[in-house]
Amino acid sequence: MAVYTEISNDELAAFVAAYDIGTVTSLKGIAEGVENSNFLLTTDRATYILTLYEKRVAEPDLPFFLGLMEHLAERGIACPLPLRSRDGRALHRLAGRPAAIITFLDGMWPKRIHPFHCRELGAALARLHLAGSDFPMRRDNDLSLGGWQQIFGRCRDDADRVMPGLSDAVARELAGLEAVWPAALPTGVIHADLFPDNVFFIGETLTGLIDFYFACTDAFAYDLAICLNAWCFEPDGAFNVTKARLMLASYRRVRPFSTAELAALPILARGAALRFLLTRLFDWLNHPPGAFVKPKDPLEYWHKLRFHQGVAGPGAYGLD
Amino acid sequence: MAVYTEISNDELAAFVAAYDIGTVTSLKGIAEGVENSNFLLTTDRATYILTLYEKRVAEPDLPFFLGLMEHLAERGIACPLPLRSRDGRALHRLAGRPAAIITFLDGMWPKRIHPFHCRELGAALARLHLAGSDFPMRRDNDLSLGGWQQIFGRCRDDADRVMPGLSDAVARELAGLEAVWPAALPTGVIHADLFPDNVFFIGETLTGLIDFYFACTDAFAYDLAICLNAWCFEPDGAFNVTKARLMLASYRRVRPFSTAELAALPILARGAALRFLLTRLFDWLNHPPGAFVKPKDPLEYWHKLRFHQGVAGPGAYGLD
Numbered sequence: 100m101a102v103y104t105e106i107s108n109d110e111l112a113a114f115v116a117a118y119d120i121g122t123v124t125s126l127k128g129i130a131e132g133v134e135n136s137n138f139l140l141t142t143d144r145a146t147y148i149l150t151l152y153e154k155r156v157a158e159p160d161l162p163f164f165l166g167l168m169e170h171l172a173e174r175g176i177a178c179p180l181p182l183r184s185r186d187g188r189a190l191h192r193l194a195g196r197p198a199a200i201i202t203f204l205d206g207m208w209p210k211r212i213h214p215f216h217c218r219e220l221g222a223a224l225a226r227l228h229l230a231g232s233d234f235p236m237r238r239d240n241d242l243s244l245g246g247w248q249q250i251f252g253r254c255r256d257d258a259d260r261v262m263p264g265l266s267d268a269v270a271r272e273l274a275g276l277e278a279v280w281p282a283a284l285p286t287g288v289i290h291a292d293l294f295p296d297n298v299f300f301i302g303e304t305l306t307g308l309i310d311f312y313f314a315c316t317d318a319f320a321y322d323l324a325i326c327l328n329a330w331c332f333e334p335d336g337a338f339n340v341t342k343a344r345l346m347l348a349s350y351r352r353v354r355p356f357s358t359a360e361l362a363a364l365p366i367l368a369r370g371a372a373l374r375f376l377l378t379r380l381f382d383w384l385n386h387p388p389g390a391f392v393k394p395k396d397p398l399e400y401w402h403k404l405r406f407h408q409g410v411a412g413p414g415a416y417g418l419d
Numbered sequence: 420m421a422v423y424t425e426i427s428n429d430e431l432a433a434f435v436a437a438y439d440i441g442t443v444t445s446l447k448g449i450a451e452g453v454e455n456s457n458f459l460l461t462t463d464r465a466t467y468i469l470t471l472y473e474k475r476v477a478e479p480d481l482p483f484f485l486g487l488m489e490h491l492a493e494r495g496i497a498c499p500l501p502l503r504s505r506d507g508r509a510l511h512r513l514a515g516r517p518a519a520i521i522t523f524l525d526g527m528w529p530k531r532i533h534p535f536h537c538r539e540l541g542a543a544l545a546r547l548h549l550a551g552s553d554f555p556m557r558r559d560n561d562l563s564l565g566g567w568q569q570i571f572g573r574c575r576d577d578a579d580r581v582m583p584g585l586s587d588a589v590a591r592e593l594a595g596l597e598a599v600w601p602a603a604l605p606t607g608v609i610h611a612d613l614f615p616d617n618v619f620f621i622g623e624t625l626t627g628l629i630d631f632y633f634a635c636t637d638a639f640a641y642d643l644a645i646c647l648n649a650w651c652f653e654p655d656g657a658f659n660v661t662k663a664r665l666m667l668a669s670y671r672r673v674r675p676f677s678t679a680e681l682a683a684l685p686i687l688a689r690g691a692a693l694r695f696l697l698t699r700l701f702d703w704l705n706h707p708p709g710a711f712v713k714p715k716d717p718l719e720y721w722h723k724l725r726f727h728q729g730v731a732g733p734g735a736y737g738l739d
Contacts, residue, residue: 107530108620124525124621127459128450139447139459141525146466205444205461210427300428301444 104136104151106194114193117184118200120144134312140200148179152197156312161197163238164311165189167231167288168201174230177223177307179204204307206299214342217330219305220298221346224290224326225353227308228319231288240291240315242374244280247273250377257384261397265380269373272404276370281318281363285356289322290314294329320360323350324367327416328375328403336402344417361413368407368416376400424456424471426514434513437504438520440464454632460520468499472517476632481517483558484631485509487551487608488521494550497543497627499524524627526619534665537650539625540618541666544610544646545673547628548639551608560611560635562694564600567593570697577704581717585700589693592724596690601638601683605676609642610634614649640680643670644687647736648695648723656722664737681733688727688736696720 106126115123121144129148131137136151152161165181169189172180179201181189191198209216240246251269258266290297292313299307323346331343350356379397386394410416426446435443441462446469451457456471472481485501489509492500499521501509511518529536560566571589578586610617612633619627643666651663670676699717706714730736 105530108527109531111527123527125523125619126527129459130448130450139449141466146461203445207428207431207443207446210425211429299445 104153104194104196106138106151110194114191114198115140115142115200117186117191118182119185120147120182120200132310132312136196139203146203147182148201148203149193150199150201151193152199158197160238160312161190161199163236164314165199166236167234167314168311170234171227171230172202176227176230177204177305178227178311179307179309204299204309206301206306208296208298209300210295212295212330212342214339214345215303216295216298216300217342217346218349219300219303220293220326220330221323221349221351222353223298223305223308224293224322225350227290228287228322229354234288238315240289240317242291242313242315242378243317243321244273244277244370247370247373247377250381254377254381254384258380261380261383262401265401268401269376272369272373272408276366276373279366280370281359281366284318284320284360284363286316286318288314289317289319291317291322291325293322293326318360318363318367319354320356320363321367321371323347324364324371325374327364327368328371328400331416332403332406336399338406338415340415340417347416347418361418364413364416365407365410369404372400372404372407376404424473424514424516426458426471430514434511434518435460435462435520437506437511438502439505440467440502440520452630452632456516459523466523467502468521468523469513470519470521471513472519478517480558480632481510481519483556484634485519486556487554487634488631490554491547491550492522496547496550497524497625498547498631499627499629524619524629526621526626528616528618529620530615532615532650532662534659534662535623536615536618536620537662537666538669539620539623540613540646540650541643541669541671542673543618543625543628544613544642545670547610548607548642549674554608558635560609560637562611562633562635562698563637563641564593564597564690567693567697570701574697574701574704578700581700581703582721585721588721589696592689592693592728596686596693599686600690601679601686604638604640604680604683606636606638608634609637609639611637611642611645613642613646638680638683638687639674640676640683641687641691643667644684644691645694647684647688648691648720651736652723652726656719658726658735660735660737667736667738681738684733684736685727685730689724692720692724692727696724 111123111126121142123142125141127139129137129139134155135153138149140147140149168178168181171178182200183189189199251273255266297310327343331339333339376397379395379400382394383397431443431446441464443462445461447459449457449459454475455473458469460467460469488498488501491498502520503509509519571593575586617630647663651659653659696717699715699720702714703717
């Protein structure tokens with residue numbers, strides 16, 4: 100659930116006057132984005148998204164995120180384009196916070212995943228990876244192995260409250276992944292959080308990718324592994340190999356991947372499952388009692404991790 | 420904070436197809452309305468508000484609320500117009516709840532109240548009262564004297580936790596108001612919740628009145644008393660007689676009020692203050708600990724009540 104920083108109308112009018120987008124006719128807080136305050140901003144010319152960056156997004160990272168969106172949008176990726184004000188800047192301040200106006204994207208995120216969603220997503224992810232390949236900035240993935248160790252260190256003593264034996268199981272998995280984590284895969288900008296609520300569709304057409312605030316520099320195939328976990332399991336926990344095959348095949352048609360990337364998929368999928376298991380575990384153990392926002396179930400990702408531990412090879416994901 | 424019922428895209432498409440408003444291009448939950456789930460619904464033709472009525476709004480009251488908005492909008496009041504689907508109905512069901520699509524109103528609610536806001540509000544309230552005078556339906560005000568007694572019965576034992584002596588003070592005020600509450604004032608449809616967040620402006624122009632889900636049949640002057648409390652006190656608690664004078668004078672230019680209405684204002688203002696004191700007190704004592712939504716301070720309305728207890732007559736509100 101988003102935070103809603105209150106913006107006075109005078110402050111807003113002054114802020115918008117720095118841009119060439121007309122005058123404000125409406126501003127409504129929207130329930131989109133977990134880390135920031137997002138508003139639907141309407142002017143007499145068009146509708147935009149106004150984002151105030153709350154404390155969970157590190158301010159020094161904002162030029163990377165905004166620069167990346169601009170880079171991708173200019174290369175035809177259906178992602179928000181940060182607007183530049185008349186003085187050329189995309190990043191401003193409003194209500195005491197870093198703030199940006201980005202373009203509004205049509206479409207709705209799919210609440211129920213059909214195979215065609217996975218097919219479209221695979222191609223869009225590959226296009227994103229290609230379009231980002233000449234983006235000059237770099238941001239390390241702070242939610243890779245080192246980050247997992249840190250988060251685990253802060254919740255390992257309480258992990259068994261969620262499931263008996265979870266703490267030891269996670270410790271073993273972490274150690275195992277450290278020993279075999281692939282270091283030399285093709286690398287570039289990845290989205291790193293491309294869950295269904297960050298992907299818009301109208302009918303069967305993918306119309307938008309949003310929320311680039313976990314984007315970083317890491318292995319392309321790790322992004323695919325995150326998507327395998329987020330899109331190819333059914334609500335009952337079963338892995339849907341048809342969806343996985345469609346996603347990977349349509350990705351590969353746009354950006355062919357190497358034998359090494361293919362071979363690494365099971366390990367990457369375990370790592371991706373562990374990453375969300377750990378962040379959800381931390382949120383689960385640290386949310387205030389009775390809070391409005393119910394944290395997501397960490398064990399959903401424990402079950403996904405168990406699935407990937409059991410696969411014989413990348414063929415389990417429908418690839419030949 | 421609004422509730423967000425999740426709507427599947429297929430359900431939404433089928434729902435919207437019953438109307439003649441084009442096809443859906445976007446749906447975003449918005450932070451507007453405390454009692455319902457509100458969404459900004461965009462089609463290839465226009466933008467609308469989709470409301471799902473959650474359990475705090477009584478379903479049998481919905482024809483009154485929707486019929487009233489239609490009645491007022493047809494008479495030129497800047498309020499949402501409920502759309503009728505092709506079969507002529509304004510009230511439908513979606514995601515297991517009563518649902519309606521209403522028109523989108525431009526404008527923003529004022530976060531800081533200037534005197535011109537009060538001037539515009541007074542005239543708009545009078546126009547609303549006149550436009551509603553031939554509305555044929557009736558809805559008793561369940562948050563008048565009888566309702567206050569009920570709410571107080573459910574929180575009197577705990578009231579002193581909020582302020583020592585509050586329980587006795589409220590009991591005395593309730594008894595006092597019951598003895599003198601005016602019974603024969605001009606009556607009709609009132610909004611009954613016209614706080615700043617329910618009134619939209621662009622610049623100095625009032626562009627919309629929203630959230631008619633407390634509307635009922637009661638004394639017109641009681642609606643004015645609610646607005647006096649909601650708009651004419653400064654954040655530091657001081658009563659701003661300039662704002663009150665502007666509000667009442669501009670109201671009176673559109674709908675002149677009788678000597679009896681004028682004379683009743685201090686009592687009505689005490690009642691209006693007690694009404695919000697009691698509902699806030701109840702919410703304060705009954706919200707889950709650590710909840711995301713911080714309940715509003717009931718004592719804000721205790722101080723307003725104290726002010727009105729001390730006035731010598733309606734002259735205190737700037738009227739001559």
